[in-house]
Amino acid sequence: MLQYMVPIVAFSFVVGVILVDWAPLFRLSAWRRIQNLDRDRAERVLTDMGESRSPLVRTLILGVRGIVLSTFYDQDEVHDAMGWRPLPFFSARVALRNRLLAGGTAEPQDHLGTRLDESA
């Protein structure tokens, strides 16, 4: 993904990852880099940084967190664990649209959503 960014921004991301890794020492919250902390401690440090009062620290975390989490939550194995299976849904809806373009109509089973009447 870095090669699609403006070079100076891509460089800043790399520096950002290094800074985040060393953040526990800079912030005096631990004497180890994040990659050497146990998982709970590392998570706490990162969460604290994400809630920092300094916009600069938050922007740093926002960038790094965004790229890492986007990549992780983009994997089929993770989607399966979340119960999210979009491709069969996509195929069914493409077939429905083709039917509509050919002059057909949507059948009751094609309707999405159920909660309007229950909630209203």
Next chain:
Amino acid sequence: MILRHDDYLRGGRFDTDVVVVGTGAGGAAAGAELAEAGLEVTFVEEGSHHATTSFNPYATETVPRIYRDASSTIIFGRPDIPYLEGRCVGGSTVLNGGMAYRAPEHVLDGWAKTTGLDDLGPKGLEPFFERVEARVRVGHQMEASIGDDSRIMVAGAKKLGWKYEVNRRNQEHCVGVNNCVFGCPTGAKQSSLVTYVPRALSSGARILTEIRVERLLIERGRAVGIAGRAVNPRTRKPDIDVEVRARAVVVAAGAIQTPYLLLRHKLGRPSRRLGKNFLCHPNVKVLAVYPFDVNAWQGVNQFGQIREFDGEGILMAENMVPPGALAALIPRVGRGAWDLMRRYNQIMATGVLVEDSTTGTVSRGPFGLVVPRYDITAYDHARFLKGARLLAELHFLMGAEYVVLPFAQHPIATSIDDLSRLDVTTVPARSLELLTVHMMGTAAIGATPESSVVDPNGQLWDLPGCYVADASLFPTAIGRNPQITIMALATRVAHRLSDTLKVKSAA
């Protein structure tokens, strides 16, 4: 004809009647109108061409392909505001939600009044709106495509007695796949990619893709083309010089890239307003986690908008995104992130958009950086807090278990009581997590060179032959999704330009 990087190895010099920089809402509309008027049109697009069938819900594949700089773009300010825009054939129309609103009448009346151009008013723009709406097939959603997240918003608004307006969308048989932000895989969303671009191509236009325009060609005080470099899609390095010479240049690269390009030539005089008047409709996200499956990823991206607070410039709506995009918005990492994301089917993503009460700037920075700057006002701060709280209240009323708020130090609320503790003293402006997708206003149109960047025809006051046809033209923010208004103004610029060029040809 669509050309790409390897095609320029055989020669990078082109001649044409009009070169159009950008293929988004403005560029594609202007270029198609010019091509249909019989002019030879050449588009220059920085991104690549991606077919409808290639769109999918995977962020790691999609974001670098169709988003500028892999969505690493940011507006500097207090707080910083990440912004998103398209970089592909079709531009931001490929990745927007497909809302098709005209600028409201009071806004257009204001434009006519402040610019002194009567034809920027509702009556003057009416024929252009009608033409655009027919071409991008504006209409309402069919019932079968409305998902539960939209139904919850409708029901919540009804319970609270709030005004709710059903969206007009540019779509044809939209079946509610809800992949708008990563490109519509069914072709239902009538983006420029499937409307204006094919029209232009069938009228003989050509599109030079994968070219970053670096400068205008200016001879004897007149714009006569553009120069750029083709970006190798494998290495992402610019490695072939390309030049397009034309009778007129239309710049439609969006409200950030357009001033960036023009400022290279120190244009925008005498008003010096080029890059000023930057408007961006900042917004915040409010995620709600329900104790039941909402499956917000099924159903139209945004069925309607809560307009109860229109008078204060506050607008609310649902806008669910695929997990790869949602994960970038959540305020947690590790197990905390998983605890939230594993309930993806129960999450509803909603947002609060606030109409601008101030303006920012766009300028050229070091290392090829574009530098947008925008600081929200105290009024905006208060409106974001109010909007997010009201939206969270709607979710609690509809049975949400908890909501994820856009406030760095107060990211979670588990009840309405939690919301009562949030005010301007406990949630400082710098702790807001903002985002934007509507950039406007940086090369505003007007009647005099002292007060505007371009003349009533869309031509730069200080550079004959160079026209602007995108959201940069807006004199003020419109408080609505801007694509239809962009297309209408671009159509107006194209008609005037084609008349001018035809008169010159005849002479």
